[in-house]
Amino acid sequence: MASRYWVGGTAAWDGTAGTKWALTSGGAGGQAVPTSADDVFFTNLSTGTCTISTGNTGAKSITCTGFAGTLAGTATISVSGSVTLTAGMTASYAGVLMIIATGTVTSAGKTFCAGLFINGTGITVSLGDAFSTVAGGGIYLFSGTFNLNNFTATTDNFSSNNSGTRAIAFGTGNIALVSTAAATKVLDMANATNFTYTGTGGFIRNQAATATVVFGSTGGTVTNAPNLTVNAGASALTITSGTWFNNLIFTGSTSAVTAINLILVGNLTLGSSAAYATMLVSHFNTGTITSNGKALGSLVINAAAGFAVTCADALYLGGALTLFRGTLKLKTGVTNTVASLATSGTTLKYLESTLAGTQATISDTSGTNTVTYLSIKDSNATGGAVFDATDPTNVNVSNNTGWDFGAAAGGGSFIAFFM
Amino acid sequence: MQIRFTIETKFGSFSDALYFDDDHTFTEAEVEAMKQERLTNWLAVIEAPPTEETEATRAITDAIAAAIKAAEESVIGEEV
Numbered sequence: 001m002a003s004r005y006w007v008g009g010t011a012a013w014d015g016t017a018g019t020k021w022a023l024t025s026g027g028a029g030g031q032a033v034p035t036s037a038d039d040v041f042f043t044n045l046s047t048g049t050c051t052i053s054t055g056n057t058g059a060k061s062i063t064c065t066g067f068a069g070t071l072a073g074t075a076t077i078s079v080s081g082s083v084t085l086t087a088g089m090t091a092s093y094a095g096v097l098m099i100i101a102t103g104t105v106t107s108a109g110k111t112f113c114a115g116l117f118i119n120g121t122g123i124t125v126s127l128g129d130a131f132s133t134v135a136g137g138g139i140y141l142f143s144g145t146f147n148l149n150n151f152t153a154t155t156d157n158f159s160s161n162n163s164g165t166r167a168i169a170f171g172t173g174n175i176a177l178v179s180t181a182a183a184t185k186v187l188d189m190a191n192a193t194n195f196t197y198t199g200t201g202g203f204i205r206n207q208a209a210t211a212t213v214v215f216g217s218t219g220g221t222v223t224n225a226p227n228l229t230v231n232a233g234a235s236a237l238t239i240t241s242g243t244w245f246n247n248l249i250f251t252g253s254t255s256a257v258t259a260i261n262l263i264l265v266g267n268l269t270l271g272s273s274a275a276y277a278t279m280l281v282s283h284f285n286t287g288t289i290t291s292n293g294k295a296l297g298s299l300v301i302n303a304a305a306g307f308a309v310t311c312a313d314a315l316y317l318g319g320a321l322t323l324f325r326g327t328l329k330l331k332t333g334v335t336n337t338v339a340s341l342a343t344s345g346t347t348l349k350y351l352e353s354t355l356a357g358t359q360a361t362i363s364d365t366s367g368t369n370t371v372t373y374l375s376i377k378d379s380n381a382t383g384g385a386v387f388d389a390t391d392p393t394n395v396n397v398s399n400n401t402g403w404d405f406g407a408a409a410g411g412g413s414f415i416a417f418f419m
Numbered sequence: 420m421q422i423r424f425t426i427e428t429k430f431g432s433f434s435d436a437l438y439f440d441d442d443h444t445f446t447e448a449e450v451e452a453m454k455q456e457r458l459t460n461w462l463a464v465i466e467a468p469p470t471e472e473t474e475a476t477r478a479i480t481d482a483i484a485a486a487i488k489a490a491e492e493s494v495i496g497e498e499v
Contacts, residue, residue, distance in 0.1 A: 074478065076486045087438075094479060096486035108438070109457050111464075114479040119490050130435035130457065132464060136476035138483060142490055150423075151434045154464055174431055176461075180470040204431040209469040231430050235469070252429055 001060065004034035006069075008047030013073070015055030034059050036080045042067035042089070052077050052095055061103065064089050074114070079103065084128070085110050094134045104128045113137060116155070120144045121165065127151040127173075139175070141166050148173030148201065157186045158203065163193040163219070168226075170201030177205045177213075182235075186211045187228070190240065193219030202227025202247070205237075207255040212238045216263075220244030222285050225265045230255065239279075247287075250274055270294040277318045283309050291316055295337075301328045301349065310354060311336065323349045323374060330360035330379070338362060341369035341387070348395070353378035359399060362387075376400050424454050430465045433458055 005022045006013075007029040013020075019029030026045035034040050036058040042050065044066030052073030061081035064071070070090040077095060082103035085091055091110035098117040099105070105116070106128030114137040118125045123144035132154040133139065139146070139155045143164035146153075150171035156179035160166060168175075177186035187203055189195065192215055205211070207230055216225060217240060225244035230237060230253040239245075239259035248264060250257070250271035259279040264287060270276050272292040282300040283289070289299075290312040298319030301309050303326025314334035315321075321328075321338040327350035330336045341364060343349060351374060353360035363383030370388040375395040381387035381402030389396065390406030420441050425434040435457050439445065445453075470476075 074482060076482070076489070094475075096482060098486065098490065106438070109435075109460065111460075115483045115486055117486060117490055128436065129438070130433065130461065132461070134479065135464075135467075135470075136479040140483075140487065140490070151436065152432070152461070154461060172425075172432070173434055176431070176465060178464050178467065180467045181472060181476065182469060206430055206465050208467065229431060232466075 001037045001039070002034075003039045003041060004031060004059075005041045005043060006046040006050050006067075008045075008069070010049040010051070012051045012053035013056050013077075014053040014075075015057065020050075033057060036060060036078060039063065039081075041065070042069065042071070042086075044068070052093055060101075071112070082106070084108075085112070094137075099123070099125045105131060107131050115140055118142065118144050118146050118166075124169075127153060130154070136179075136181075141168070145169055147171075148175070148199075150199075150201075152176060154178055156181075157184055157188060159185075159188040160195060161188050161191050163191055165194045167195065168197040168199075170197060170199030170226075172199065173201045174204045174229075175202075177203055177211075179211060180209045182210045184209070184211050185214065187213035187215060189215045191218045192216035192221075192224055192244070195219065195224050197224060197226055200227075202229065204229045204231060205233075206231060207233030207235045207237050207253050209233075210235045210237070212240060214240035214243050216244040217242030220263065222265045225263070227266070230257075230271075250276075270296070280319070288312050289315065298322070300324055300344075301326055303327065305347070308350075308352075323351060323371070325349055327352060329354045330362060332358045332360045332378075335361045335363050335382075337383075338364050340364060340367060340385075341371065343371040343374050346373055346393075348373050348375055348393075350375045351377070351379055357399065359401065376403060379403065422450065426454070426458050428458075428462065428465075430462070433461050435461075 011020045021031040025043040039061045040059040042064040049070040054075045058078035063084045064086040067089045072092045074095045078098045080101035084106045085108045087108045091112040094114045096115040097113040100120045102123045104126045111132040116139045119142040126147040130152045138157040141160035145167040147169040150173045154176040225246045227247040229249040232252045234254045241260040244263045247266040249269045254273040256275040265285045266287045269290040280297045286307045295316035295318045300322045302324045308327035310329040311331045315336040317338045320340045324344045332355045359380040361380045364385035368386040372391040373393045377397035378399045387403045396405045422437045
């Protein structure tokens with residue numbers, strides 16, 4: 001292992017030694033080309049433009065301190081550690097920076113590299129400050145941990161579509177997906193097998209152009225589904241079928257959203273100026289749905305026992321509400337509208353209101369909604385449709401109107417009979 | 420020394436850091452201006468309008484595709 005100092009002049013960092021590398025800062029050139037065992041330095045005594053070119057044999061680290069020249073080029077370079085840029089330099093490098101060992105990337109406000117590749121079993125690549133790839137660039141996590149260190153990473157697209165053991169440590173940081181090219185897959189994580197994350201951050205997106213996101217259609221789970229916030233923009237967003245998200249928040253976006261078989265773990269917040277009629281949501285775990293007056297296509301409550309999905313405001317469903325497992329708490333004082341209501345499976349599920357003792361209204365205009373294995377409490381069923389709860393597996397807990405529990409009403413009616 | 424900062428925007432929070440020598444002589448206003456410059460640069464990216472593919476972005480796409488292929492080949496035994 002040795003140190004290599006860029007001497008200067010305008011030259012290529014390739015496989016040719018030339019006179020561009022020295023053993024000390026300001027030293028004489030003529031040393032060998034750095035390898036993956038060598039720390040590379042650009043100092044105040046280095047000058048000119050270093051163009052990273054084909055033939056380079058990588059570096060152990062790259063450190064720019066007081067360097068006022070330019071780091072350029074488009075060739076891939078492999079670094080086995082940290083990369084540190086400095087404010088006074090120019091970084092026009094637009095190649096692929098492949099980090100293959102634990103290190104920190106500090107970019108000093110520079111937008112650089114077309115691709116940040118993180119690829120090493122057990123390694124951790126941390127940010128020393130905010131990080132941005134060049135336009136058209138991406139961050140690719142093959143294996144290891146990408147530690148945002150609470151900073152913001154900005155890139156056209158993020159890809160980690162593989163089964164390597166890998167993680168993102170968001171902390172409070174976010175990864176902004178900023179592609180402005182139409183129809184870009186800005187989040188490409190169809191295979192989330194062996195992926196985990198920590199922290200409260202997530203992905204953020206301004207829908208300035210049409211885009212697709214996918215996460216975990218293979219390997220998505222309640223514990224590894226990330227957050228996505230779509231906070232501006234009017235272009236259509238497509239969420240690929242089978243995608244998982246934890247919190248999915250549309251704030252300030254007026255995009256039409258298409259999502260067939262979207263699996264949610266946490267909160268869903270719809271924007272008040274967008275269209276979600278083709279969002280078909282299956283909700284796992286505990287979360288809050290805030291509709292902001294917008295209609296979802298359909299909703300399946302598939303939460304584990306003891307978990308509840310709570311509506312913060314009126315729920316509008318252009319399609320079916322299906323209760324499979326867990327609890328759905330409809331908002332009181334508003335009319336929750338569905339096109340149909342159904343249940344599925346033989347696990348007892350619960351329909352309640354957000355305020356115990358106060359009814360929540362569920363409205364359907366036509367047809368017959370037949371439910372089974374449903375515990376019903378504080379519910380006012382209305383709108384013209386028949387709400388058929390006559391199956392003996394249902395439980396009429398208390399304070400229900402508009403439901404037909406028939407002669408074989410469940411526990412609540414049983415208790416009421418003797419009271 | 421490191422100065423971390425987070426600025427809330429309608430596009431979400433932007434978190435960054437500035438690095439200085441411990442004996443730096445930048446005034447508070449100058450440091451604030453540097454933070455603002457970082458934010459301005461970030462917002463310019465976030466708010467960029469839709470674009471068409473250019474020769475430059477096409478070259479980047481090609482370079483990344485080649486690098487992905489190489490990376491995939493290096494992940495022995497793992498599906499990528």
